[in-house]
Amino acid sequence: MTTSSSTNSSYSDIEFNITVDCPISHLQGSEIFLPVVYYIIFFTGFLGNLFVISVVGGKGRRGGRLVDTFVVNLALADLIFVLTLPLWSHSASQNGKWMFGNELCKLSSYIIAVNRFSNIFFLTCMSVDRYLAVVKLMDSRYLRSSRCIRATCAAVWFFSLLLGIPSLVYRRVDESDEMPCCVEDSSSTFFLGLSLVMALLTFVFPVLIIVLCYGTIIMHLNKHCVAAANPRAAARRRHSLKMVLSIIVAFVVSWLPYNVFKVIMICSQLSHAKLNCEAVSWLTNGLQVSCCLAFLNSCVNPAIYFFLDHHFRRSAVIMYMTCAGKPKLLHSYNSSASFTNVGTSESFATSGGRSQLQMSE
Template sequence: MEHDQLVTESLKSENWSEGFESFITDENGSDFMNDDVCFPEDLPFAYIFIPTLYFMIFLIGFFGNFFVILLMVRKQGNKRLVDTFVLNLAVADLIFVSTLPFWALSEALGYWYFGEGLCKFSSFAIFVNRCSSILFLTGMSVERFLVVTKHWESRTIGTKKNISISSGCIWMASLLFGIPSLIFRKLISVENKVFCIDDQTSTTFNLVMFIVTFLLPLTVILFCYGSIFIKLQGHISLGKRRNNALKIIFAIIGAFICSWLPFNILKVFYIFTIARDISLSCQALKALRWGFTISACLAFTNSCANPIIYLFMDQQFQQQIRNNFPALCSMKATTQSSALTLSSTESSLLFASRKKLTPATSIQVGGTKRKKEGLEVSSCIAKPGPQLFKGSNFKMLL
C-alpha cells in the first residue's frame, strides 16, 4: 500500500538495501558496515496494533460508506451535483476499505500472502481511491463556492451533462494515475519472505503525485472555503446559521488536512533526500519508516471520517434517514429536541441547494408526528450517529 511503497523504497535506497544491509555514513563521513549494519526496525507491537486499526477502519468505513451509498440511491427528487460527488466519494472509499483486510493480515503475518494479482489490484485500488477521493472533495468545494459566493443555482450546475462530464473526468484521471501500480507492483523474496512492493523509485512521478493529489487540491479547497468564509462573515444577520455553516467548513478542511498533511510532509522530505542524494543516519531512517507507517494509518482514517462529515452534518441526509429508516428515529425519542435539531437553513447552508427555506417549526418528541417545511415526518433526533453506530469510537477519526 502507499506507506509500504515508500518504506520499501527506502529499503532499496543506498542506506537500506533489499537485503537490509548497506553502507551507512557516520557523523564524520566515513563508511562502515558489519558491526554497525542498519537494520530496518518496525514499530513495537506493530503486528498487533496496525492490523487492529486496519480492521477498525474497514468495519467503520465499509458500513459507513455503504450507508451513504444506500441513502443516495434511495434519495427521491432531483439530485444535486454535490450529491453525485458524495456518492462517488463513498464508492471510492468503499472500494479502498475493501482491500484493508488483505493488508491487515499481511501486517500481522509480516509478509504478503495473497499472490501477485491481489498485490497489484489492491495497490491499484489505493492509488485510485487516493486520487478520486481528493478530486471529488475538490469538486464539492468548487460547487459550493459557485453556489454560495457566485449565487449559481445548484440545479443549473448539476445537469446530467455536467454530472457525467465531471465524474467521468475525475474517474479517468484517477484510473490513469493508478496504472503505474499495475505495472510496477510486484512480489520480491527477502529472507524466505514474500513482500508486495513498488519496483519504481521515480522522484518525478512521486513529485507529480504529491502536487496532483495534495498540494493543488488543498490550494483549491482553501481558496473555495476561504471565499465562503468571507462571504458568510459579511452576512451578520445569519447569526446561528453562519456559525453552523462555519463548523461544517472547518470539519471539511480539518479532516482533510489532519488526515493527509503528516504523510505528505514526510513524502516531500523523502523525495527531497532522494533528489539531493542525501544520506540519512540509521536513526533518521528508522524515524522516517515509523513516521510513514503512522501517518499512512492516519491518512486512511479519512475514508471513515467522510461519512461522518457528509452524512451526520447535513440536514438533507438526516431527512433521508427519517424518511427511509423511521424505525431508527424512535430508538431514543426522549432527547431534548431543541438542542439537537437544526433547521434546514442552519445545517444545509453549504450542502443544500439555494432554494428558499422556511424556518423549522417546533417539534414535539415522543413518537408523535411533526410538520416541517410542508412535509410530515416521524419525530427523530437530528444526529442519528450514536444510534446507527453505537459503540464505535468516532473520536479517533475526527
C-alpha cells in the same frame, strides 16, 4: 558499507536504500496494532460508507441535492478502498509477508492510489461547488446542473484511474529478502520523480484551490451576511459550508503527514542523502503511522455526515421508517420537516434542459 533496508509492515513500505549498515527494525508492536487498526477501518468504513450510499443515493433525483452526487461518489471510492484492507491486515500481522501473489499486490495498491486521487479531486469539486453556490449563485446555473455534475464525476474517475497506473506498474512482490513483500520499486528514478510530482499536483495544488475557494466564500459571507434577503437560506448555506469544510479538514489532517513523510523519503533517495540509522528509523516508522492515519479518513466521512448534516439525518430517519413499515410516523415526520424547512432551499429550473438545480443549503 552500503546495504538496502526496507520496512515491511504495511502498504507504506518501499525499498529504502541507505548508505550505512542499519539493522532492519520494525515499529514495536506493529504486527498487533496495525492489523487491529486495519480491521477497525475495514468494518467501520464498509458499514459507514454503505450506509451513506444507501441513504443519499436512495433519495433519487427529486429529493437530492447536487452536492449529494459528490458525496455518493466519495463514499463509493472509500467503500472500494476498504475492501483491500483485509489483505494489508494479514500482511502486517506477518511483519509484511505478502501471501497473495503479484497481481493482488498491484491491484490493491492501484485501488489505494485511485482512492487517494479521487478523494482529493471530489473534495476540490465540492469546494468549487460551494463557491459557485455562495459567490456566483446566479451565474452558475449551467455549471451546477445535474448533467454537468455527473460529467464532472465521470472526469474525476477517469483521471483518478489514469493517475493510479504508476502504482499498478511499479508495485511488485519483492522476494529478494527472506520473505516476499509487496513494495514500491524505488530503483526507478523515473518513478520516484513521478511520485514527487504527483504529490505536488494531486495534493498541494488541490488544497490551494480549496483554500482559495473557502477564503473567497468567507470574505463574501462576511461582506453580505448583514444584507441577506433570506436569513434562513443564508443559515442553511452556512450549515452546508460547515459540513463540506469538516470533510476537507478531515482529509487534509489525515493525508498531510503521509505526504510529508513520503516526500522527505523520496527526496532523500533522489538526492542520495547519507542518512544515519536513527533518521531512517524515524522516517520508516513515521510513514507507517501516518499511513494508518490516512486510511482512517475512509471511515470518518460517514460520521461527519451523521453528526453535522441534518439533511442526511432526516433522510436516514425517512429510510428507516420506510424500511420498518411505519407509514403514519413517516407522514407525521415529513409534515413537520416540510414545515420547518420552508424557504431553506434554492431551486432553479432551466427551460432548455428541464434540469432542476436544487441545493438544500
